[in-house]
Amino acid sequence: MSSHKKEMPSAGQFDSAxxxxxxxxxxxxxxxxxxLKSTIAVLVVVAALAILAATLWLPVLRIYGNSMTPTLSEGNIVATVKTTEFQPGDVIAFYYNNKLxxxxxxxxxxxxxDLADDGTVYVNGKELEEPYLEEKALGETNIDYP
Known part of the structure; x- marks a missing residue:
């Protein structure tokens, strides 16, 4: 019986090719x-830097509630920039009583x-223009207004 298996040459039978x-x-x-190792290492470093940047300088937030409608709706995801400089009209996020x-x-x-009875807001005696509002509302409060 003959075997059709190809045998591996022994060490002495290899030629230079x-x-x-x-x-x-x-x-x-x-x-x-x-x-492959260097690619994985680079990807790990990039992911770590992205997570660091996202937590320190550019947090991503999910909106809950509808107090900012129509500007922001519940479920919106927004990227924020951490800063301490604010101007009137800016939308900001902050923690208050463990709530964002x-x-x-x-x-x-x-x-x-100053807030009028009809919900009109005055800043330094001038009516605040609020084109982002659909309707003015004072809401329920226990604060006595001047």
Whole structure:
């Protein structure tokens, strides 16, 4: 009976072309592994930097509630920029009583804010233009207004 299996040559039976071919294959595998390792390392570093940037400078928030409708609706996802400089009209996010609130700045330090019975807002005696409002509402409050 004859066997049709190809036998591997022994070490003494390799010719120089086989040695070169095997060396090339082994070098290719090593280069592939090294490239794969460095690619994974770069991806891990980029992901870590992205997470760091997202938490320190550019937090991403999900909007809950409808107090900022129609500007922001419940379920919206927004990217924010951390800063300490605010201007009237800016939309800001802050923590209050362990809750994240998103509100619009209507006045700055030293400004006088007055609310009329019909919900009209006055800043330093001038009526605040609020084109983002659909309707004015005073809401329920226990504050006595001047």
């Amino acid at each position: 086989d040695w070169k071919k095997e060396k090339k294959r082994i070098l290719y595998q090593k280069k592939f592994r090294d490239t 609130l998103v509100k619009r700045v209507i006045a700055g330090p030293g400004d006088w804010v």
